[in-house]
Structure formats: structure tokens, C-alpha cells
Amino acid sequence: MKEIHFDKIVLPSEGEKIQVAEDKLVVPDRPIIPFIEGDGIGPDIMRAAQGVWNAAVAKAYGGSRKIVWLELFAGEKALQRYGELLPQDTFRAIEHFVVAIKGPLTTPVGTGYRSLNVALRQRLDLYACVRPVAYLPGVPSPVSHPEQMDIVIFRENTEDVYAGIEWPKGSEEAHKVISYLNREFHLHIPQDSGIGVKPISQRATQRLVRKAIQYAIRQGRRSLTIMHKGNIMKYTEGAFRDWAYQVAREEFPEETITEKEVQEKYGGKTPPGKVVIKDRIADSMFQQILTRTDQYDVIATSNLNGDYLSDACAAQVGGLGMAPGANIGDLTALFEATHGTAPKYAGLDVVNPSSLILSGKMMLEYIGWQDAAELIQSALVKTIQQRKVTYDLARQMQDATRVGTSEFASAIVENM
Ligand code: NAP
Secondary structure, rough: OOOOOOOOOOOOOOOOEEEEEEEEEEOOEEEEEEEOOOOHHHHHHHHHHHHHHHHHHHHHHHOOOOOOOEEOOOOHHHHHHHOOOOHHHHHHHHHHHOEEEOOOOOOOOOOOOOOHHHHHHHHOOOOEEEEEEOOOOOEEEEEEHHOOOOEEEEOOOOOOHHOOOOEEEOHHHHHHHHHHHHHHHOOOOOOOOOOOOOOOOOOHHHHHHHHHHHHHOOOOOOOEEEEEEOOOHHHHHHHHHHHHHHHHHHHOOOEEHHHHHHHHHHHHOOOOOEEEEEEEEEHHHHHHHHOOHEEEOOEEEEEHHHHHHHHEEEEEEEEHHOOOOEEEOOOOOOEOOOOOOOOOOOOOOOOHHHHHHHHHHHHHOOOOOOHHHHHHHHHHHHHHHEEEEEEEHHOOOOOOOOOOOHHHHHHHHHHH
């Protein structure tokens, strides 16, 4: 293993690093996988989820494979140990070990430090936030046909209003920017405005869309929808749409076809083997995903749209406690629960660990351990069908047995 020095991380005595060769992962039988427990409910769900992942790997491979866990620190635990919220050790370890998983981290609204999650994504250049949203049989839902939901959202992860370029009302920076814009462009921005900047670049858009199209082709998906608000924000969101179509047209001409071409040249019937590329304006997308759910498949969108859409979609199939996610760069990947730290439930052992458990399932698929991933999925479905669920699902179901976080995880393991 290449020598690497950490300030405070003690490397495990067993296990090996996942290697990268010819743009592919080479996964040993005992990969070292770093994890960040997270703040708030993080410790509750991480403990439960690790029990499930370990049991699935043991069951699937009879002891010939095992994950060697390595704890990294971020958030409150890092503050105690390092005196800072996001130490260098953590960035360097994720880069070094290639694949990692995390619980949620606290971000105060309005004041204080910027989001740790955003900092991790930007520093490690994890440019695609990938969120599959699919119905699991037995999960309660507020809609009539939740089984029609089977989408994967690819959300751009490094720019847009999340780039963190903003200044508060009354600051010297805001004053300078406002004065410049009003003077040079004859605008009338009130001096008592806060200012934010929304950069959307061709490069970041196209690498995100490229990843989404490659995924759609590899997985045999039917369509890829570009979601944008280009009717209003023409040179950011509108450009996102144009650059996305350009990637499809120039890089995947054999594998993709536009919705327009399907209508005009093929009478509305998609030629076999082609991924249909279409686009929708963001507000209409929120309606369509409710009313015509099964017409959407892979969705590629900018950062803020993707944030909103993934929570709205998750609500249709069981809520935030059920939705997994990952932040992926060229190969480095950080899997994570998509919900936050839910501080009022911290340490109570009551919340739903499924989001993190399913993110771990995605991670196992990512490293090619498909059998363990499938065991997790089927055991989770079985547990929910037995109506043994945490409070969030129990309150939407009749005659459910409400169990705590750890009890729910134990039931999943028993069902493997
Ligand atoms: P949140 O922590 O996601 O919680 C909002 C609500 O969602 C909870 O009160 C709960 O609803 C439900 N919920 C979330 N996780 C659940 C789970 N595992 N099981 C069951 N229900 C769950 O959102 P927030 O209160 O807006 O944010 C709290 C902190 O988390 C903030 O500092 C925020 O910045 C941070 N955050 C971090 C991440 C991340 O690390 N990726 C993501 C989002 C937010 P009920 O009360 O109705 O039961």
C-alpha cells in the first residue's frame, strides 16, 4: 500500500485499500472502507446500518469477504478531537481509500460555518449527487400508485447557488457588487439587498450529464430528462439544458435520440435500444412526477432543482427516512443518508435507518458486491411487509408494530 500519513487516524491492522486501475475499481476481499458517523441521529443509524451491511456481506460470501471499517471524523466529533469541524485527515482519507460512507452532518441556517456536506462534495470534486428513488413493496405512501416511481436523479453537486458565493445585506462586498452592477449595467438593485451568485458552467454541466447518460445506457433505462428553469434563467439553467443536449448529440449519437425526433421521425414510437433525451421546466416537473410518474426514469438537473426534487420524490415512496444517495466524482464516491441530523431524535434509537442502509446497498453495488446488496434489499422489504417498522412508517400504516432503530436493524438481519 502507498505510504500515507495521517495526523490522528490510526489505520486498521487488517484490510487493504481499494485500488484504481485503468479507470476501474479493483476491490480486495477485505477493503478498508472509511465511515463518518455523523451528528444528531448519525450514531444511531450508523450503528444499526453497519450491523446490517456486515451481516449481509458475511451471509453472501461465507466469511471470504469482509469490510474493514475505518472511522473518520467530521462535525461535532471532529471538533472534539481535532478542534475543527472538517480536518484534513478526513479529506485525505476519503481520497486515498476511494469509497466511503457518511451519516448526516449539522449545518446551522443563516449564520456560522458553511455546510460541511457541501465542503466535502466540493473539495473532493464529487460532482454527481446520485439519488435513486424507487418504491419498496409494503412501504406506506400518500399517492395511489407509488409503484410507478422508479427514477434516478443525477444532481450537479459543485456549483449553482451552492457555490457559496454570497454576501449579506449591508456588507462591504454586497455594497461593492450592487454599486458596480447599478453603475455599469444601469440596474436598480436596492442597496439593502443580500447578494448571491449562481454560476453554471459548461464543463460541470457536461460531466454530470455524461455520467447520467452513461448510467442510463448501462442500466437499459428508457429516458433521460433534463430538468431546468431555463425559461427564466436563460444563461444558467437554459444553458444547462443546451449543454446537456449537446453531450447527448455529440458523444452518444448511436445510443440516444431526442423526444422531438421520436415524434417527428418515428411517429412517437422509440426505436429499440435508444435512450430518449427530453427536457422539462422545473415547476412542471414537480407536477409531472406526481401525475405521470412512470414517464420519468433518469433525471439530470442542476444543484438546487435536484435538492428540491429528490425530497419531493422521496415523499412519494416513504419519505426521507427511506431515500438513499451518493456523491460521486470520476471514481471517488461518498455514500450518504439523504436526510439531516434530525436533532430532536438524537440518541433516542427511534429513527428509520433505511436511508443509510440503502445508501450502503448502493455502495456494495458500486464495489461489485451485488449478492450482498440484493440480500439487504430483500430482507428490508420482508421486514416492512411484516409491518415491523420505525415510527415514521408506523404512523402512516395500520396495524404496524412500531420498533426502534436497533430493533428494526436486527429484524432485517434475521430476515436475511
Ligand atoms: P432533517 O434532519 O432531515 O429532519 C427533518 C425531519 O425529517 C425530521 O424531523 C423527521 O420528521 C424526518 N426525518 C429525517 N430523518 C429521518 C429518519 N432517519 N427517520 C425518520 N424520519 C426522519 O432536516 P432538518 O431538521 O431540516 O435538518 C437538521 C440538520 O441536518 C440541519 O443542520 C441540516 O443542515 C442538516 N442536514 C444535513 C444533511 C446531510 O448531512 N446530508 C442533509 C439535510 C440536512 P418528523 O419530525 O416528521 O418525524
